[in-house]
Amino acid sequence: MNKTIKILLLVIIVVLVYIAYRLGWSVADPLISRQINNIHLTPNQIAANGPLPGEVSLYAKELSCQQNISTPGYYSSLNGAEISDAQRSGLFPCASFLGSHDGNNTVYAWRSVDDYPGISYINNRKPGELFIVGGEYPTLEDPNMAGPFIAKADASTGKEIWRTYVDNLNASKRWIGNANLNILENGKIAFAWSNQIILLDTDSGQILKHNTLPTGDAPANDANFKHMTVAPDGTLIMKDQTRPAGCTLQGTMAIIKCAGEQGMTQPNSILVAVDPDTLEILAEFLLPEPATAPHIISMFEDKIAIYVGMDKSVRRYFWEPTANKFSADESWALYPMQEGQTTATAPTLVGDWIAVQLNGIGSSTIASSIVVANLKDSAKKQIVFPFGELKKGEWSFAPPKCGADPENSMIYSADMGVGKVAGVKLNQETGELDVRFVLDNATTTFQPVIGPADKRILLLTNMEKNVAKEPIKAALFTGNYKEQLTWRNAATGEIIAESDFFEPLTINSLTPPGFGGRFYFPTAVGKGFYVLQVGPARTK
Known part of the structure; x- marks a missing residue:
């Protein structure tokens, strides 16, 4: 073979190798890129492999179901109020669970394509819509976060539609704490923060009205009107949290650190009544104590009753819309605290009983308890310590209101400090309390229940420390832990499904249901929020 033929063959071989390389790489390149993109995804995210629209065939059914439930003052949606309704019941009977109740399930997750720093609360109005509050939860990386803001996003992708900033603490010097999200009956958002209140158009994000709220004994820069609830007549009933005098910390945790830790x-x-259309101040009523936790509203003997948990007592007030005035019910007052216990969290109604969780801002001396009192006679009460006595060196911290399922006479108690959750049965005839189960499960958030009465599912987040021996208080204050969402049998506490562990849920936030069997998991320290969906595990 002469030299020319050898060179020609070599050239042909090189060309063939190059062609094979190019053809092979065109297939391998996207595969490699895909693997690289998947490096930071959890198994739940890889399983979803994209946005989660849920089961779209359920949208109309869920909306119709919700519209058959009376929620006066609120937009009739699956999750139109910060936590269900004026009673802040945490009960979502129209929300769907797409998985199997026998526990053989797969969880799918997808993270919002847009970021919402310091996200706290997520609500929906119509299917496909999400409304988000953020920018009011300080993190170690951003302790003086700009906000609050309200945003509207696509319910499947988390793609932002609009975002409206209403403050910047760096410029205003206000104390910015968590702020509730409620959608009014007319579809607009009434939103309060610090001592400010606005009315917002939900289609455009335009601020329609503004007013300044009176703060009573608290300086304006130490008040946060986080607590907004709508009375049956439509009046906005507002109450402020107050930051201790001399405390300069930001966020709602300022109360925990300055009042609970430093004394x-x-x-x-103060209670304030506001016109929902004009934001005019209709009435104000100074409370006898600080009230760190939200109030609830219900009807009692044809009167609009407001139940407020405070530092030392739980009291009932009446709102009289024809006279535009508040009045105290001097015949009803509950003193649930034992020595060493701290503030009562938001009350929970179960039939003719009202329940409160103790140690709302923490205690190192006595365990948390659940106390129930009769609505007609506050002296008729019962107490249970679901987790027993507080051991030496332990810290009890139970910030969320106790969850409840009135139809099944269940109350749920969560104490993040001792890392436990309990299911308690209430005898609605006598008020007796019976602990049905105790779980090793640490959570700072609410315990909502979803689905029909005979198939209730309890939603619980579950925290896991990154350093096993680190004290829970240190892990909480530094965000050095991971957190997941679990779906449990509400009667037994048995796990039906559990997600991967993600960045920590925003403290004292919610994992609300969405249309089509979806759930939302907001993280203040992560990027935006996760959309979660459960389905039966695939059989091989």
């Missing part, structure tokens, strides 16, 4: 004194709170 600093909070000013008394």
Whole structure:
């Protein structure tokens, strides 16, 4: 073979190798890129492999179901109020669970394509819509976060539609704490923060009205009107949290650190009534104590009753819309605290009983308890310590209101400090309390229940420390832990499904249901929020 033929053959071989390389790489390149993109995804995200629209055939059914439930003052949606309704019941009977109740399930997850820093609350109005509050939860990386803001996003992808900033603490010097999200009956959002209130158009994000709220004993920069609830007549009933005098920390955790840890004194709170259309101040009523936790509203003997948990007592007030005035019910007052216990969290109604969780801002001396009192006679009460006595060195911290399922006479108690959740059965005839189960499960958030009465599912987040021996208080204050969402049998606590562990849920936030069997998991320290969906595990 002469030299020319050898060179020609070599050239042909090189060309063939190059062609094979190019053809092979065209197939391998996207595969490799895909693997690289999947490196930071959890198994739940890889299983979903994209946005989760849920089961779209359920949208109309869920909306119709919800519209048959009376929620006066609120937009009739699956999750139109910060936590269900004016009673803040945490009960979502029209929300769907797409998985199997026998526990053989797969969880799918997808993270929002857009970021919402310091996200706290997520609500929906119509299917496909999400409304988000953020920018009011300080993190270690961003302790003076700009906000609050309200945003509207696509319910499947988390793609932002609009975002409206209403403050910047760096410029205003206000104390910015968590702020509730409620959608009014007319579809607009009434939103309060610090001592400010606005009315917002939900289609455009335009601010329609504004007013300044009176703060009573608290300086304006130490008040946060997080607590907004709508009375049956439509009036906005507002109450402020108060930051201890001299405390300069930001966020709602300022109360925990300055009052709970350092013993600093909070000013008394104030009730304020506001017209939902004009934001005119209709009435105000100074409370006898600080009230760190939200109030609830219900009807009692044809009167609009407001139940408020405070530092030392739980009291009932009446709103009289024809006279535009508040009045105290002097015949009803509950003193649930034992020595060493701290503030009562938001009350929970179960039939003719009202339940409160103790140690709302923490205690190192006595365990948390659940106390129930009769609506007609506050002296008729029962107490249970679901987790027993507090052991030496332990810290009890139970910030969320107790969850409940009135139809099944269940109350749920969560104490993040001791890392446990309990299911408690209430005898609605006598008020007796019976602990049905105790779980090793640490959570700072609410315990909502979803689905029909005979198939209730309890939603619980579950925290896992990154350093096993680190004290829970240190892990909480530094965000050094991971967190997941679990779906449990509400009667037994048995796990039906559990997600991967993600960045920590925003403290004292919610994992609300969405249309089509979806759930939302907001993280203040992560990027935006996760959309979660459960389905039966695939059989091989």
